[in-house]
Amino acid sequence: MSMATPLNTTLQRSPLPLPCFSVFFSPFHPSTTLSVTGIRKRCLRMVTSCVSHSQSSVQNNGVTDAAVSVRNQIRLGLPSKGRMATDTLDLLKDCQLSVKQVNPRQYVAQIPQLPNTEVWFQRPKDIVRKLLSGDLDLGIVGLDIVSEFGQGNEDLIIVHEALNFGDCHLSLAIPNYGIFENINSLKELAQMPQWTAERPLRVATGFTYLGPKFMKENGIKHVTFSTADGALEAAPAMGIADAILDLVSSGTTLKENNLKEIEGGVVLQSQAALVASRRALTERTGALDTVHEILERLEAHLKAAGQFTVVANMRGTDAEEVAARLKTQPSLSGLQGPTISPVYCKRDGKVSIEFYAIVICIPKKALYESVQQLRAVGGSGVLVSPLTYIFDEETPRWSQLLSNLGL
Ligand SMILES: Nc1ncnc2c1ncn2[C@@H]1O[C@H](COP(=O)(O)OP(=O)(O)OP(=O)(O)O)[C@@H](O)[C@H]1O
Ligand SMILES: O=P(O)(O)OC[C@H]1O[C@H](OP(=O)(O)OP(=O)(O)O)[C@H](O)[C@@H]1O
Ligand SMILES: [Mg+2]
Incomplete structure (x- = not known):
């Protein structure tokens, strides 16, 4: 099941946004594992204990009902x-928003370029926590982290869900040997007779919110979770877990550790996203203007990044006739149709006008195919250059954001 977060949707508020959840898990210790069936009861107990021992409890920066704090700077x-740190700075630089x-x-x-904005460097999970607590207004993090630490909180708004880096997916993986050799789907895994209330399927994961939620949604009852901060792929071979739930990109780490993904085992698709606090956008002076500018710059850069500008000469009797010839080729329409200008030659x-210069944008992937199509309709002297920005009249994500905010 894919849970890729759709554009600009507000994540659903969880009935149990648990402030003390992480206290529950410790690395691979059986007494700290959590069964899906027991999750709600134990969570409630934890909430109760947090409340009754509030003097000594650890705050996890949940949303407070207070008005946004008074400060003049927007915080990003x-x-x-x-792995996200350098790519994030590179992306901002490409949008002429270099961070000093x-x-x-x-x-x-x-x-x-954004004098009213402060950048705060934080670990990805803390960016989400601080958006929720009101200590940050905007952030760039992976969608996996937004889902895991945002836990469906309505205050988090995904402004741009596809910043084109940090691509990975959160997936369940099992050994490709032993009792799992012929198991290739979540359904087959769930139906294995080995898993009972006494001996549940043991899953190692850093995603202690999404993991149990996914298993519950898929009706898998006999399962427990343990957690660690990295190198989870070692857990099955060490005998600590039966399966892992972790991020996968190239699949190399799984392969090198004799693990495999299974059908139906993908929890979500992730890539870097621009996220905002709803309260900041609606209540903090300047936040909406800042997010508009950042969004426009991101969109203009990301749209251009996939395109080339192609200029070519075409012999023809008039601009309409040249346009009609171009339109016979599927890859030569450009973004809004070709621009055609007369080339004035002195003879x-x-x-006199014998040639027309045509300018079109073409997807990078279709470059050679487009050059061939241009030649087929009489194009010559084809010049190809990179595109830096494409600013549309207005970005669809901006209108979606406004409607999401009720503006
Ligand atoms: N293998 C991967 N390929 C692509 N993107 C990834 C991969 N692993 C993680 N990511 C993305 O990058 C984000 C940051 O992952 P990264 O491993 O760099 O940091 P971290 O896990 O927070 O730090 P650390 O692993 O040092 O504790 C993840 O939340 C995810 O969105
Ligand atoms: O599919 P692949 O391309 O092999 O990438 C997957 C690995 O990348 C991440 O780990 P990372 O490198 O961040 O190390 P960590 O476990 O220490 O976080 C993730 O936790 C996987 O282990
Ligand atoms: Mg990592």
């Missing part, structure tokens, strides 16, 4: 480390 959270960070250990920085002292 960016990943401080890990004096040294890598400094956690606050500026974007000179025997007289100015």
Whole structure:
């Protein structure tokens, strides 16, 4: 089942946004495992214990009902480390929003192009937590982290769900040997006679919210979870777990550890996303304008990144005739149709029009095919250049955001 978050949707509020959840799990310790059936009862117990021992409880920055705190700067959270950090800065640079960070250990920085905005470098999960607590207004993180730590909170809004990096999916994987050799789907896994209330399927994961939720939604009863911070792929071979639920990109780590994905085992598709706090967008002065500018720059860059500009000369009697010839070829329509301009040549002292210059945008993937189609209709002198930005009249994501905010 794919749970890819659709464009600009608000995640559903969970009935149990649990502030103390992580206290429950510790690395691969059987006493800290959690059964899906027992989850609600134990969560309730934990909430109760958090309330009754509030003096000593650990706050996990849940949403508070207070009005947005008074500050003049808009705060944008960016990943401080890990594989998303460099790609995020590169993307912003490509949008002419370079981040000026004096040294890598400094956690606050500026974007000179956005003078009312402060950048705060944080770990991805803390970006989501701080969006919920009101300590950040905007952030760039993976959709996996938004789902895991946002837990369906309505205050989180996904402004742009596809920033084109950090592609991966969250997937259940099992060994490709032993009792799992002929198991290839979630259904087959669930039907294995081995899993009972006394001996449930043991899953190692860092996704302790999404994991139990996924199993419950798929009707898998006899399952427990344990957690660790990395190298989960080792858990089955070490005998600590039967399966793992972790991020997969190239699939190399699974393969190298003799694990395989199974049909129906994908929990969600993820890539980097621009996320905002609903309260910040509706209540903080300047936040909506800032998100509009960031969104426009991102859209213009990402749209252009997949396209080339192609300029070619075509012999013809007039612009309409050239256009009609171009339209016979499926890849030559451009974004809104070709631009065709006369080329004025001087021959025997007289100015005449024998050629027309055509300008079209074509998808990078279709480059060679398009050049062949151009030649087939009489194109010559084909010039191909990269496109930097495509600013549309208005981005569809902006109108969706406004309607999501009720504006
Ligand atoms: N193999 C991968 N390929 C592509 N993107 C990935 C991959 N693994 C993780 N991601 C994305 O990058 C984000 C950050 O992952 P990364 O492993 O860099 O940081 P982390 O797990 O928070 O840090 P650490 O692993 O050091 O604790 C993930 O939330 C996910 O969105
Ligand atoms: O499918 P692949 O391309 O092999 O990538 C998948 C691996 O990448 C992530 O780990 P990461 O490299 O972040 O290490 P970590 O476990 O220490 O977080 C993820 O947890 C997988 O282990
Ligand atoms: Mg990692």
